[in-house]
Amino acid sequence: MGAWILVIMAALPSLATAAGKCERLVATGSPDAQPFSWRDPDDPQHLIGANVDQLKRIGEELGIQVEVLYSGKRAQALDEVRSGRMDLLVDAPMAFDELETLDYIHPRLALNDYLVWTRAGSSMVYHTVGDLHGHAGTVSARARLGASFKRFADENLGLVPADSLTAAFQQLMLGKVEYVVAGRYAGQAVSQALGLGNDVVAHETPLDRPGLYLALSHNSACNDPWLRGQLAKKMTELPAAGQPEAVLQRNVERWKARLKQPLSAPEQ
Numbered sequence: 001m002g003a004w005i006l007v008i009m010a011a012l013p014s015l016a017t018a019a020g021k022c023e024r025l026v027a028t029g030s031p032d033a034q035p036f037s038w039r040d041p042d043d044p045q046h047l048i049g050a051n052v053d054q055l056k057r058i059g060e061e062l063g064i065q066v067e068v069l070y071s072g073k074r075a076q077a078l079d080e081v082r083s084g085r086m087d088l089l090v091d092a093p094m095a096f097d098e099l100e101t102l103d104y105i106h107p108r109l110a111l112n113d114y115l116v117w118t119r120a121g122s123s124m125v126y127h128t129v130g131d132l133h134g135h136a137g138t139v140s141a142r143a144r145l146g147a148s149f150k151r152f153a154d155e156n157l158g159l160v161p162a163d164s165l166t167a168a169f170q171q172l173m174l175g176k177v178e179y180v181v182a183g184r185y186a187g188q189a190v191s192q193a194l195g196l197g198n199d200v201v202a203h204e205t206p207l208d209r210p211g212l213y214l215a216l217s218h219n220s221a222c223n224d225p226w227l228r229g230q231l232a233k234k235m236t237e238l239p240a241a242g243q244p245e246a247v248l249q250r251n252v253e254r255w256k257a258r259l260k261q262p263l264s265a266p267e268q
Contacts, residue, residue: 022064022221022222022224022227023064023065024064024065024066024067025055025059025064025065025066025067025087025088025222026067026069026086026087027052027055027066027067027068027069027086027087027088027089027090028047028068028069028070028071028077028080028081028086028089028090029047029049029051029052029068029077029089029090029091029092030073030074030077030091030144031047031070031072031073031074031077032142033049033091033144033212034049034185034186034189034251034255035049035050035185035186035189035248035251035252035254035255036049036050036051036090036091036109036110036112036212036248036251037049037050037051037052037068037090037091038255039070040070041258044070045069045070046067046068046069046070047068047069047070047090048068048251048254049090049091049251050110050244050247050248050250050251051090051091051109051110051212051214052068052090053247053250053251054109054238054243054244054247055068055090055214056068057238057243057247058231058234058235058238061234062230062234068090069086071086074144077089078092078098081102081215081217081220082098082101082102082217082219083217083219084217084218084219084220084221086217086220087216087217087220087221087222087223088214088215088216088217088220089102089213089214089215090109090214091109091110091212091213092104092212092213092214092215093144093146093147093210093211093212093213094210094211094213095147098215100218101217101218101219102215102216102217102218103215103216103217103218103223103228104213104214104215105213105214105215105216105228105231105232105235106213106232106235107232107235107236107239108211108212108213108235109211109212109213109214109235109244110211110212110244110248111209111210111211111212112144112183112184112185112209112210112211112212113183113184113206113208113209114143114145114149114181114182114183114184114206114207114208114209114210115181115182115183115184115187115202115203115204115205115206115207116132116137116179116180116181116202116203116205116207117169117172117179117180117181117182117187117191117200117201117202117203118172118178118179118180118200118201118203119172119173119199119200119201120198120199120200120201122178122179122201124178124179126179126203126205127205128205129152129157129207132157132179133156133157135178135179136160136176136177136178136179137157137158137159137160137177137178137179137180137181138159138160138161138162138168138171138172138176138177138179138180138181139153139159139160139161139162139168139180139181139182140161140162140163140164140165140167140168140182140186141161141162141163141164142164142165143165143181143182143183144210145181145208145210146208146209146210149207149208149210153181159181160177165180165182165186165187165190166190166194168180168182169182169190169191169194169196169200170194172200173196173199173200180200181207184202184206185248185252187200187202188202188252188256189252189255189256189259190259192256193256193259193260214231214235216228216231
């Protein structure tokens with residue numbers, strides 16, 4: 001029995017080392033998912049946004065250095081994480097076909113409410129999705145709708161994709177469409193930047209509420225039970241402290257300020 005105790009005690013330092021082996025996490029995400037993540041106009045090699053800020057805060061509390069790099073479009077970012085060249089995504093929507101390559105950390109980082117936006121004074125009545133039948137609508141081609149709602153929209157609504165959210169609101173004001181489907185925060189920022197704050201109305205019943213998660217690569221050298229557990233623990237603690245909402249609002253204002261500089265503004 002004494003010999004077994006010695007063996008176990010001898011193993012403890014290596015176990016402690018294994019638990020703390022991850023000293024640096026390299027993350028990436030979508031470069032156009034404002035206000036959650038987007039490419040930093042002042043430092044194009046990195047991403048900024050609410051999800052980036054939250055991950056960095058978690059890293060500080062765990063004593064892990066976090067760097068969030070730009071790695072191209074969404075598909076390229078996903079490939080970088082799948083391969084293990086980067087450790088995790090900061091804004092991954094839940095996708096069941098990715099469970100073989102990614103570990104999604106629960107709870108989610110954020111909910112992205114997609115709302116119906118109409119012109120002020122529009123006669124179109126919207127209470128449920130059924131009210132949209134027979135009305136022309138548009139959505140930014142860059143919007144990340146939930147998979148089930150996207151299938152429903154493709155089959156039933158016939159939303160016409162716009163090149164950007166700016167273009168979608170312009171079509172609305174020109175009367176080419178009757179409504180826009182846009183994220184709550186993205187819609188607020190873009191409509192106000194266009195000077196349409198009093199000309200458009202956001203209807204509060206969400207059409208879709210996709211969650212955005214931290215997602216660790218199965219091929220990441222940092223992916224171990226200790227890290228997954230600590231990330232989940234911190235993700236549970238942050239909402240209780242009111243952190244996510246404050247961080248989100250700060251980044252909404254950050255994006256609005258950038259949108260007032262149209263020549264260098266990121267577009268969604």
